[in-house]
């Protein structure tokens with residue numbers, strides 16, 4: 001008899017393991033809109049608030065209600081609402097209340113800037129499982145340099161306080177990029193010590209869904225990302241827990257040649273603002289149109305076939321046991337390289353450097369330039385040594401590098417990235 005799970009993470013991990021073989025869409029993420037009042041330098045999908053095409057094409061309230069009914073029938077348990085900014089839709093609370101009425105366990109991602117007293121009151125009545133608010137800086141200057149919108153810092157903090165004052169389950173998080181990395185620790189202190197909230201950060205930026213490369217202009221270097229890990233004792237402990245759970249063979253027996261190794265299409269799916277059902281938020285190539293079809297058909301037939309896709313070649317990722325921890329997946333590979341099976345150099349370097357810095361053993365996984373004997377291993381070992389010195393110096397009180405100048409952001413490419421996803425308009429038969 002197995003022991004009772006020791007944590008919520010372990011409980012959900014075991015449930016996913018059990019249900020994974022039954023193929024039930026228990027985890028669903030819905031982007032309600034890509035419109036947003038902010039213009040973050042790193043953003044992968046935002047559109048202006050008044051974007052006329054988005055407003056015209058977004059799912060209606062009635063379509064959301066119908067899809068929620070179908071998801072509940074299909075066995076969905078956890079639902080994430082994300083954006084853009086979810087409260088950019090005036091009818092979001094109506095959508096949300098229906099999800100709650102269906103008994104779904106709902107998490108909300110928001111930047112907090114549009115959270116009014118009325119919104120906070122409704123959330124206090126129809127309580128979400130959690131609300132994750134992204135904070136982009138500890139100071140007004142840094143926050144607004146990243147978001148590009150004067151006044152947004154104060155609006156964010158006011159929104160956070162409204163949620164906290166109602167006793168909701170709120171946590172803060174940030175994206176660590178070149179513009180705000182010097183304030184990550186202050187943001188954590190602010191969240192934990194002043195507000196009593198959990199805090200986490202993520203530094204893994206991808207190109208934009210429309211193929212623009214602007215997020216990469218502010219992406220941290222692998223060394224900087226691992227430095228942030230090492231400076232944070234909680235994060236080091238969390239990585240150790242993740243490593244213990246997830247450095248293991250990635251495929252179930254018989255599934256060694258599957259392209260997908262995550263929960264997407266197996267026990268999870270995503271829905272974009274226009275009714276496109278995909279394996280995940282970042283995957284734009286295979287899209288089922290829920291305006292014309294049903295969750296049952298999209299899940300039971302379309303995503304089943306996407307999920308069953310087989311690899312065309314063996315790469316260093318095929319047997320790599322770091323895959324769950326490095327972020328390498330077909331969707332990220334499509335966004336970054338235009339090909340679902342091409343390893344993403346940046347992700348690979350971060351994963352191997354983190355492994356070296358945290359003392360993980362990386363099981364052999366074919367010809368890999370970052371592994372011992374590979375042409376880039378020595379340079380990476382040098383980076384790890386420099387990192388150790390930098391972290392020691394920072395702990396001893398040396399000043400952190402100051403903020404860097406805001407780069408000129410690249411315009412979205414009109415030529416497409418070669419992935420064939422069609423989100424940039426270079427291919428118009430993106431939906432079936």
Ligand code: SF4
Pocket residue numbers: 036037038039040042043044045046083084085111
């Ligand atoms: S708040 Fe979120 S959706 Fe809006 S611009 Fe920033 S990252 Fe993008």
Ligand code: SF4
Pocket residue numbers: 316317318320321322323326327328343344347348349351352365368
């Ligand atoms: S990118 Fe590198 S670390 Fe990540 S799965 Fe592939 S080989 Fe492993």
